[in-house]
Amino acid sequence: MQATTVAMETHVFPMLNALSQEGKMLKNPVLDRLIKEVQNNNITMAYDRVHNRHNRGR
Amino acid sequence: MIARLDTVLIKTASRCNLDCSYCYVYQGKDTSWRQQPKRLSIETIDAIVNRLLEQSEKQKEGFAIVLHGGEPLLLGYERLSLLLTKIRSRLSPECYPISLQTNGVLLDSNLLDLFSETKVSVSVSLDGGQSTNDISRVDHLGKSTYEKTIAGIKLLKSHRDSNFLFAGTLSVIQISSSPQKTYESLKELNPPSMDFLLQDGNHDKLPVGKKDFNSTEYGEWLSGLLDVYLSDPKPIEIPYLDDLIKLCLGGVSNKEGRGSDVFGILIIETNGEIRKNDTLRTAFDGADFFQHRNNILETPISDILRTSEFHRSSQLQFPTEQSCKKCSLLEICGGGMPLYRWSSKNEYDNPSIYCKDHELLIKNIFKKLGVVPCSQK
Numbered sequence: 305m306q307a308t309t310v311a312m313e314t315h316v317f318p319m320l321n322a323l324s325q326e327g328k329m330l331k332n333p334v335l336d337r338l339i340k341e342v343q344n345n346n347i348t349m350a351y352d353r354v355h356n357r358h359n360r361g362r
Numbered sequence: 363m364i365a366r367l368d369t370v371l372i373k374t375a376s377r378c379n380l381d382c383s384y385c386y387v388y389q390g391k392d393t394s395w396r397q398q399p400k401r402l403s404i405e406t407i408d409a410i411v412n413r414l415l416e417q418s419e420k421q422k423e424g425f426a427i428v429l430h431g432g433e434p435l436l437l438g439y440e441r442l443s444l445l446l447t448k449i450r451s452r453l454s455p456e457c458y459p460i461s462l463q464t465n466g467v468l469l470d471s472n473l474l475d476l477f478s479e480t481k482v483s484v485s486v487s488l489d490g491g492q493s494t495n496d497i498s499r500v501d502h503l504g505k506s507t508y509e510k511t512i513a514g515i516k517l518l519k520s521h522r523d524s525n526f527l528f529a530g531t532l533s534v535i536q537i538s539s540s541p542q543k544t545y546e547s548l549k550e551l552n553p554p555s556m557d558f559l560l561q562d563g564n565h566d567k568l569p570v571g572k573k574d575f576n577s578t579e580y581g582e583w584l585s586g587l588l589d590v591y592l593s594d595p596k597p598i599e600i601p602y603l604d605d606l607i608k609l610c611l612g613g614v615s616n617k618e619g620r621g622s623d624v625f626g627i628l629i630i631e632t633n634g635e636i637r638k639n640d641t642l643r644t645a646f647d648g649a650d651f652f653q654h655r656n657n658i659l660e661t662p663i664s665d666i667l668r669t670s671e672f673h674r675s676s677q678l679q680f681p682t683e684q685s686c687k688k689c690s691l692l693e694i695c696g697g698g699m700p701l702y703r704w705s706s707k708n709e710y711d712n713p714s715i716y717c718k719d720h721e722l723l724i725k726n727i728f729k730k731l732g733v734v735p736c737s738q739k
Contacts, residue, residue, distance in 0.1 A: 334597050335731070338604055342613035 365667045365676060366421055368625045371428040371640065372410060374445070375401045375436035376632040380465050380507055383498040384534055384570070386562050387432065392643035392650075399632045401437045404444065406634045409659045411448040414458075417663040424457030429482070430640075435468040439476065446480035455481035461529060463487065465499070466514030467507060471521070478523040485529040485557075486515055491547030494539040515551055530555035530599075537571045537579050541587035548598070555599040558587070562644045563715055565705035575715060581722030588723065592730060603727075609694040610727050619699035622692070624679050628666060634658040636666055638675040645704035682711050695720040 376398035378388065387395055402410070414427070427449065435442070449460065462477070466486040477484060489495045492508040499507050518528050530553040533544065548556045560580060563569030571579050584603070591597055605615040615621035618639075629637040629650065634657040642649040652671055666672050681687065681697030689695075697703070698714030705712050714720070 332592055332597075333595070334592055334604075335607070338607050338613075339611060342608055342611045 367425045369426045369627045371629045374434040375432040378432045381502045390644040391647045427460045429462040450480045466511040469514040474521045483529040489533045490544040537583045545590045557601045578722045581719030584723045585726040621696045641701045
């Protein structure tokens with residue numbers, strides 16, 4: 305897999321999306337799930353902010 | 363400006379039935395727990411419920427409610443029932459999720475029925491298989507607690523509402539146990555998620571197993587965990603790694619201490635005192651105190667949220683150290699939790715003691731993604 309250089313400040317997601325479509329990115333269930341979560345971020349962010357906090361602290 | 367409350371963490375009991383060697387409450391710098399009532403009184407429960415209802419009317423966004431301790435189940439069924447049914451009579455699970463972090467030893471079917479009725483999800487602290495868990499998680503006689511915790515998890519999983527109730531496991535990283543062994547031991551329990559915490563430590567007192575600031579023992583361990591995670595065809599979710607991967611993808615973190623979001627967190631002690639983020643107490647005795655030591659019995663939550671002291675404590679999330687502010691990975695690591703930045707010389711004006719560990723891990727995540735940030739060439 306050839307690494308692709310991207311600027312941090314632009315975020316890497318658009319590039320990853322392109323890589324994924326080209327079949328260049330590592331395919332696995334974790335990354336597939338997380339890419340979908342990031343894609344849906346604008347919708348779910350407010351919900352996630354108060355949910356999924358179970359493991360706060362110890 | 364009034365800040366937004368994201369999480370209110372309620373110390374339902376200030377003592378614990380276990381005596382874990384790494385505990386940030388009882389083995390750290392803080393001594394104030396000795397003066398706290400052992401558990402919430404009915405008067406304090408009423409005051410907490412009223413203040414939460416009051417706050418829910420003052421901010422349109424919901425907030426998370428976390429039951430914590432010590433061991434939160436030491437509050438006992440009757441008072442837990444009182445607290446939870448009163449909260450749930452007015453605050454919905456959709457906007458006000460309640461979660462509980464427990465060692466699992468005291469779980470029983472009555473409590474699980476109560477948590478099912480009042481929609482309280484349960485996360486269980488367990489560091490891995492027995493040999494890993496026994497390194498630190500022992501009782502007051504120094505004996506293993508593994509079997510009792512496993513029994514609690516089995517009970518939780520056997521409940522008719524287990525799909526909702528069981529939120530997952532929470533493990534403190536023991537780097538002397540391999541990430542693969544730890545992952546596989548926890549996976550045998552088939553939790554919906556397994557989260558991890560770094561060992562407490564700072565520049566004055568290095569975390570267990572860490573040689574110096576530049577060493578990367580935890581970065582290597584976490585990178586090993588990343589390898590195991592990404593190579594598992596049926597992985598169990600690991601929020602710690604998920605958050606960092608999502609941040610690398612340009613997303614956001616769900617948890618404080620990663621990314622650039624600030625979370626509004628308040629702690630309520632068993633006597634009703636309102637405190638700052640309780641993880642700060644590992645730095646020095648009193649690090650989590652507000653100057654005026656306000657109590658929920660007399661003070662509305664919104665009064666605290668509008669203070670400059672609360673604002674400053676929230677802003678601690680942003681690192682001040684110059685190399686952090688210039689670092690291209692800052693948006694991802696967020697500078698780490700403030701407790702890891704502490705030194706008696708510079709206070710919080712240091713990079714995290716885990717800086718090099720996170721740098722290694724984040725670079726390995728980028729490698730897995732097939733991306734090299736240009737500033738890291």
